[in-house]
Amino acid sequence: MKMELIQPFINAADAVLSQGLSGTTKVGHLSMEEEGYRCQGVAGMVALTGDIEGRIILDMEPQTAVRVASHYAGADLPESDGLIKETIFELANQVVGNAVCALNDQGFHFRVHPPLLLSSAEGDKSSEDVEALMICFETSLGNVFMNVALRYNKQRMSEHAAAGR
Numbered sequence: 106m107k108m109e110l111i112q113p114f115i116n117a118a119d120a121v122l123s124q125g126l127s128g129t130t131k132v133g134h135l136s137m138e139e140e141g142y143r144c145q146g147v148a149g150m151v152a153l154t155g156d157i158e159g160r161i162i163l164d165m166e167p168q169t170a171v172r173v174a175s176h177y178a179g180a181d182l183p184e185s186d187g188l189i190k191e192t193i194f195e196l197a198n199q200v201v202g203n204a205v206c207a208l209n210d211q212g213f214h215f216r217v218h219p220p221l222l223l224s225s226a227e228g229d230k231s232s233e234d235v236e237a238l239m240i241c242f243e244t245s246l247g248n249v250f251m252n253v254a255l256r257y258n259k260q261r262m263s264e265h266a267a268a269g270r
Contacts, residue, residue, distance in 0.1 A: 110157060110208070110255045111238055117203035118163070118242060118251050121196060126176060126244050133241035133248070142237065142252045146170055147189060148223040149197035155215025157208065159255035162223065163197040169247030176246060194220040200251070 115132065123130045148164035165173060167184060174192040175182045182188055197220050205217055237254035 107257070110257075111253050113204040113207040114161060114200065114251065114253050115240060116207070117200045118240070118249070121199045121203060122242055122244055122249055125196065125199070126173065126246055128245040130249075131243040133243045134239075135241075136239045138237045138239050138252070142223075142239075142254075144223045145250055146224070147193055148250075149190075149193040149220040150223050151197050151201045151220050152218040153201075153205075153215050153255065154218070154258075156213045156258055157215050157255055158258045159253075161197065161201055161204075161255075162250075162252040163193060163200060164223070164250040164252065165193065166247060169249065172246040173244075173249075190222055194222075196249075 119130050119132065142162055144162075145164045146167040147170040148162050150160055150162045152160045170189050170193060171182060171184050171186075173196075174186065174189040177192050177195075178188055201217055205215070208215075237252050240251045240253070242249045242251065
């Protein structure tokens with residue numbers, strides 16, 4: 106996995122979280138994972154296909170997800186509120202959207218798919234057997250985890266190279 110593919114997502118997550126949560130964020134622990142991803146609590150997974158393929162998971166422990174959604178709603182929300190899932194999806198879309206703009210500027214073409222819900226309560230685990238980078242963002246409302254598993258689509262990249270000759 107190439108850092109030039111991952112860095113736009115790290116930058117986007119840092120910007121979206123610090124701006125949206127009205128505070129500073131700190132990039133905490135980074136680690137490589139080679140097994141399927143197990144959710145911390147409530148997570149939105151966004152898949153990418155095209156020149157770059159893979160997925161981004163934005164994940165929060167349940168208490169953090171409630172605090173973050175309550176912050177955006179401007180009121181305390183119960184843990185069962187549907188706005189919590191929608192907030193995670195919106196944050197995931199903002200992070201991926203910002204990163205996609207940066208990658209598009211570099212000439213990459215791909216499709217972003219709608220977010221899917223992953224939940225630790227249901228025991229969901231990403232079954233993809235890919236290498237992924239796990240990044241923890243420390244915020245004033247709790248830790249936000251981002252799991253990035255991306256790779257170049259070799260067939261698409263060779264088609265672009267052949268068309269450019």
